[in-house]
Amino acid sequence: MIKKAVLPVAGFGTRCLPASKAIPKEMITIVDRPVIQYVVEEAVAAGIRDIVLVTHGSKSAIENHFDKHFELEASLEAKGKHELLAELRSIVPEEVNIISVRQPEPLGLGHAVLCARPVVGDDEPFAVLLPDVLVDAEGLERNDLACMLGAFDASGRAQLMVEEVPRELTYKYGIVDTGGETPAPGESRPLAGVVEKPAVEEAPSNLAVIGRYALPGSIFQLLAETAPGAGGEIQLTDAIETLRQCEGVDAFRMRGKTYDCGHQLGYLEAILAYGRRHARYGEGFRELLTRYANEA
Secondary structure, eight states: OOOEEEEEOOSOOGGGTTTTTTSOGGGSEETTEEHHHHHHHHHHHTTOOEEEEEEOGGGHHHHHHTSOOHHHHHHHHHTTOHHHHHHHHTSSOTTOEEEEEEOSSOOOHHHHHHTTHHHHOTTSOEEEEOTTEEEEOTTOSSOHHHHHHHHHHHHOSEEEEEEEOOGGGGGGSEEEEOTTOOOOTTOEEEOOEEEESOOGGGOSOSEEEEEEEEEOTTHHHHHHHOOOOGGGOOOHHHHHHHHHHHTOEEEEEOSSEEEETTSHHHHHHHHHHHHTTOTTTHHHHHHHHHHHHHHO
């Protein structure tokens, strides 16, 4: 099974401005923890043990969040705040490693993934998780990432996680072509291509790529050979297309639900979804929702 995951977090987060001007977008909170922590928890629940953060010099807050804060922990222990201390110490389980590498300049998602090459290596498969998107596993025995990694393990083929979206909104997404064979939730189908933001009438399906990938180590060499595209950026999708032509790639249809926290309305929806079932604040939050709904 795949044990390493790459999280590209070096971007400026322009979709989240002005909130992300001085704070990394990945550190904006959903209820009581930053977005990036939910993504790491998703990876850990799927069996990932090495988290590789591809970061930037302005994103030190992310590295600090996952580091030990000895003075704060000592203060909490001295004050007898043991529950809060345990919560802080559980941010990174003992068996999980957080590894940070720098992306020296913003040359695209493909370049960000390529920056993890010295850590991951060319001989080991790995996952890529985009931290803008939360993948909710509420009600599922295993989260979608674990199931997709299982599909990779069974087939040996790269996997792109996809989600069904309304047909009239396909123009907003990268849409996969599965040759007319729509996978059932939790299943994969061979990928015939990806069309970026197609016109609604030209979309090959209503299955959108949502930012979760299971890839072989051989993708690194393909990325190294991929010519820069628009804006001088190296695109991960270009390398995946080359991989598809050489080895084949599958589209894995997820069962859960996503929240695009890189967009303000998606972020607000995530707060609603996670807040109303929160163990500590859920009851009070639901009361607030009811009160405001009645006022409307």
